[in-house]
Amino acid sequence: GENVEQHPSTLSVQEGDSAVIKCTYSDSASNYFPWYKQELGKGPQLIIDIRSNVGEKKDQRIAVTLNKTAKHFSLHITETQPEDSAVYFCAASIFGNQFYFGTGTSLTVIP
Amino acid sequence: DGGITQSPKYLFRKEGQNVTLSCEQNLNHDAMYWYRQDPGQGLRLIYYSQIVNDFQKGDIAEGYSVSREKKESFPLTVTSAQKNPTAFYLCASKRVGVNTGELFFGEGSRLTVL
Numbered sequence: 001g002e003n004v005e006q007h008p009s010t011l012s013v014q015e016g017d018s019a020v021i022k023c024t025y026s027d028s029a030s031n032y033f034p035w036y037k038q039e040l041g042k043g044p045q046l047i048i049d050i051r052s053n054v055g056e057k058k059d060q061r062i063a064v065t066l067n068k069t070a071k072h073f074s075l076h077i078t079e080t081q082p083e084d085s086a087v088y089f090c091a092a093s094i095f096g097n098q099f100y101f102g103t104g105t106s107l108t109v110i111p
Numbered sequence: 112d113g114g115i116t117q118s119p120k121y122l123f124r125k126e127g128q129n130v131t132l133s134c135e136q137n138l139n140h141d142a143m144y145w146y147r148q149d150p151g152q153g154l155r156l157i158y159y160s161q162i163v164n165d166f167q168k169g170d171i172a173e174g175y176s177v178s179r180e181k182k183e184s185f186p187l188t189v190t191s192a193q194k195n196p197t198a199f200y201l202c203a204s205k206r207v208g209v210n211t212g213e214l215f216f217g218e219g220s221r222l223t224v225l
Contacts, residue, residue: 009151032212043115043201043216044154089153096205096212101153 002027004092006102013080014110021105023090024072030092030100033073035064038087038104047088048075080109113138117202117217124189124196124224132187132220134202141207143185144214147171148199157200160185161207189222197224 003026013019025033031052036044050057050064050073057064061080066073077084090102115136124130136143142161146154156169160179174193179185185204189196202217 004153006153034213036214036216041219043117043203043218044214045216046213049212096208098156098159099154099214101155103151103153 002030002092002094002100004090004100004102006090006105008105009103010106010108012108012110015080015082017080019075019077019080019084019107019109021075021088021090021107022072023074023092023102024070025092025100026071027092027094028068028071029094032093032096033064033066034091034093034099035075036089036091038089040086044089077107080107082109082111085109115202115204115215115217117200117220120218120220122220122222124222126224127191129188129190130222132189132200132202132222134185134187134217135183136185136202136204136215136217137183138204138215139182140204140215141182142205143179144203144205145169145175145177145185145187146201146203148201148219154201157187196222198222 006023034049037047038044061078063076087104087106089104091099093099118133144159145157155171158177160166176188200220203214205214
């Protein structure tokens with residue numbers, strides 16, 4: 001089955017700096033890659049996603065890049081703010097059916 | 112508002128007792144999922160259902176049971192056979208079909224076994 005690895009497990013950045021979280025996947029059939037943000041005591045919420053026919057997608061301060069050949073994808077957050085502090089999960093899926101999640105990255109933005 | 116409601120938010124159980132976690136959605140989604148979340152680990156799939164009266168085991172189904180009698184409801188029972196049940200449990204739902212994407216999550220239920 002699919003195996004998704006996520007790094008780093010923890011990340012601290014100064015407010016205003018950029019944060020990058022990286023994931024790799026093993027199944028070349030995976031074609032949908034969402035990123036979820038989970039605040040303390042809450043359920044994860046989708047923040048951005050990308051499909052395998054696209055190399056990059058951007059939504060304001062958040063962007064995701066996908067390298068299908070290398071089987072890795074990354075989340076980029078620019079101009080970080082304290083409210084960006086949360087746990088971020090990547091996932092891989094085939095056509096939006098069963099999802100395989102990374103182990104999460106705890107991001108702390110220091111004011 | 113449309114969404115997924117999980118209850119209870121916190122639950123304490125003695126060893127040897129079965130407990131049932133509730134999950135209700137009013138998004139008219141066909142597919143529903145149960146995940147378990149432990150510190151430092153990703154979300155692991157317990158059970159999922161893509162249609163009423165049908166469900167499949169996920170990666171860690173042992174010690175758990177589910178039912179799907181109504182489209183809106185997908186309760187999870189944590190049985191006494193589950194060796195390490197203390198965890199945060201998340202219910203999710205989505206539309207069924209190709210490229211239907213987003214999983215919607217509830218706010219979770221935290222189970223502690225005393």
